[in-house]
Amino acid sequence: MSKVTIATVAERAGVSRQTVSNVLNTPQVVREETRERVLEAIAALGYRASQAARQMRTGRSRLIAVRIEPARDGINGSVLDRFLHGLTDAAAPAGYRVMLYTATDDTDEIATYENLLTSYDLDAFVLTSTHHGDARTSWLAERGVPFVTFGRPWGAPDTHSWVDVDNAAGTAMATRHLLDTGHRRIGFLGWPPGSGVGDARRDGWASTLAAAGVPGTGLDAATEDGIESGAAAVTDLLASVDALVCASDSLALGALRAARESGRPCTVIGFDDTAVAQAVGLSSVSQPLTQAAARCIDLLAGVLDRSAAPRQLLLEPSLVLRQSAAI
C-alpha cells in the first residue's frame, strides 16, 4: 500500500495530473468519458487527496475551529457540549472537520486566532457565548476572517451571519404555560442585568405577564448562576409567588430546593433542558442545539463564498413539560 498520489491516478487513467485535479475540482470542464475513466482509477487505487498539499496551494484547510470551555464541572457547560456534538455531525457531510481550542478570556482567544490562522490556515471560526461589546467579532471582521456566531451580536449591528435561539420566546412560552395552568403569582429568577441572554429571558417573562394583565412587579430576583445562589436569592420571593420561571436549570434547582426547605409549594420551570432537569423531572425550556449547529454550518457555506450577504436565523425553543418532583 504505497503512497498513491494524483500522479499515480493520472498514469493509470492515461491522462495528466491536471485533468485528475479538474475531475475533482471543476468536473464540468472535463469530457464525460474521461471523467469516468479518472473516477474509476481513483476508486481502484483508493486515492484520496492530500489535505496538506491542497492546503499549501489553496490556503484552505477545510477545518473550522470552535472553542471548548476549559474543563469544569457544572450543569450549564453541557449546553455548549451538545452544540459541539451537533456541529461535528453537521460539518462532516459538508466536507469540514472541527478543530478545538481553549482560551481563558476574549483577549486570549484573539491571540489564539492569530496562532491558528497563521499556522493552521483555518477556514472559519464558530463563536459561542457572544456578549455585549464582544471584541472577538470585530477582530475577525476587520481581518476578513470568515466566521459565524451562535448567539446574536448583542448591541452591535448585524454585519455578520449568526444563529440564535429566541430566548425571550422561551421564557414567554414557560410563563404562558403557567398562566394557562392557573397560576397568577408567577416570579422570575435570573441573572444580574447586562447579559443579553439573561435580559432577554427576563423580558419574555415580563412581557407575557404584562400582556395577560397579571402583575409581575417585584416578583423577580437576580443572582449569579448556581444552585446555592439560586436557593439563597429566591427565599424571600417564595412568600409571594406560587410559580417561578428561571433563567437556567441551576437556578431552577436552587429554587426547587429552597421551596422544599421552606415548605411552600412552588412550580418551577428551568432553562436549557439539561441532563439534570431530565433526572429530577424538572420542566425546562429546550434549545434546538442540534438544529442550531446545522444552521451554523449552512450559514458558513454562504460566508465562505464571500459573495452571499450575511444572514441571521432565530430559532424557536420548545417547552419540555415534566411532573416537577421536589428535589
Next chain:
Amino acid sequence: MSKVTIATVAERAGVSRQTVSNVLNTPQVVREETRERVLEAIAALGYRASQAARQMRTGRSRLIAVRIEPARDGINGSVLDRFLHGLTDAAAPAGYRVMLYTATDDTDEIATYENLLTSYDLDAFVLTSTHHGDARTSWLAERGVPFVTFGRPWGAPDTHSWVDVDNAAGTAMATRHLLDTGHRRIGFLGWPPGSGVGDARRDGWASTLAAAGVPGTGLDAATEDGIESGAAAVTDLLASVDALVCASDSLALGALRAARESGRPCTVIGFDDTAVAQAVGLSSVSQPLTQAAARCIDLLAGVLDRSAAPRQLLLEPSLVLRQSAAI
C-alpha cells in the same frame, strides 16, 4: 501584513532558510549568536511556521483525532465530554491540536480512520470506550498508526499504551465507606455482565464485602443504564438492603427514586460524579478525567517516538461524599 515565510525571516536575519529551520527544529547545531539573531527576527516579523508546508514535507500534522459521541442527551455522555475538555487543554501545550469525528459504530469508525489518515495525515488517535473484542485497536495496530486508549484493552494483551481508571477500586472505596459508616446490607446495582467496566465495578463491591466477611450474595441487580430501568431493577432488592453501590449516576438516581417511592431509607452511592450527582447531593465515585486526559497526551509523546515501549497507567478514582438528598 503580507505573508511572512521562513525566507523572509532568513533574509532579515542574514542567514539561509535552512538555518532558520534549524533554529526551530534542531537548535543545538546553530551557534548561540546566530540563534539569537534568528529568534529576534522571528519575533520582530511575527513569523509562524505553516503547518501545511511542514506537514507535506514531514508527513506529520500535529493533529490528534478523538471521537465525539453523536448528539444525545443523557447523564453519562458528560463523562466523555469532560475527558475531551481535558484532552484539548493538555494537547495545546504539547503542540498538538484536537480534531473531532463521529462514528455510529466500530466498523464505521474504522472507515473514518482510513479517511482521516489518508487525507489529513493525522498523527494519532485517542480512543475511548474500549470494550471486549475491540476491532479498532487491532486495526490501528496492524497499520502502525499511533494511538492511545482511555480504557484498558479488555481481554486483549497489553500491546499498546493506555490510561484507565481503576473502576474496581472506585466501587471498593464506596463499599468500604458504607461498611465504615455501619452498613451491613450493601447491595450493588450494575449493568449486565460482559462489559469490562461494568464487571470491574461489580467486582470492587463483591471483593470488598468478601474481605470484610459481609455477605453480598443475591444482593445485586443488573440492568441497562438509565434512571427508569435502574428504578425498576432495584425495587425487589430494596427489601433486603440499606445501602446501594451503583455502576453509574443514572442507576443511582433510579435507585434513589425507587427508595423514596417505596418509603424504605437507603443510602446510595453513584459513579462518575456527574452534574446530576452534584445537583441532587448524591455521593459518587469521581474519575480523575482531567488527569487521565493529560496522561494520554504524555503517553502519546512516547508512542510517537516509536522507540519507547508501550506504557500503561491506572489512575485512582476518589469518593465524593454528599449528604444524599432524597430525589
Next chain:
DNA sequence: TCCAGCAACTTGAACGATCGAATGATGCCT
C-alpha cells in the same frame, strides 16, 4: 606544508496538489 576532521552554514531538490498559460483537436463558417 598538507590534509583530515569538524563546526557552521548554504544550496538544490522534493513533498503533492493547484493555478495560469499553452497546446492540440474539433467543428463551423466563409
Next chain:
DNA sequence: AGGCATCATTCGATCGTTCAAGTTGCTGGA
C-alpha cells in the same frame, strides 16, 4: 481550403517547509 473560435487536455511553475548533500573556514596532527 483556410481561418478561427471552442473545448479538452497538457505543461511548467509554485506554495513553504525539511531533507540530503554540499561549501566554507578553521584547527590540529603528521
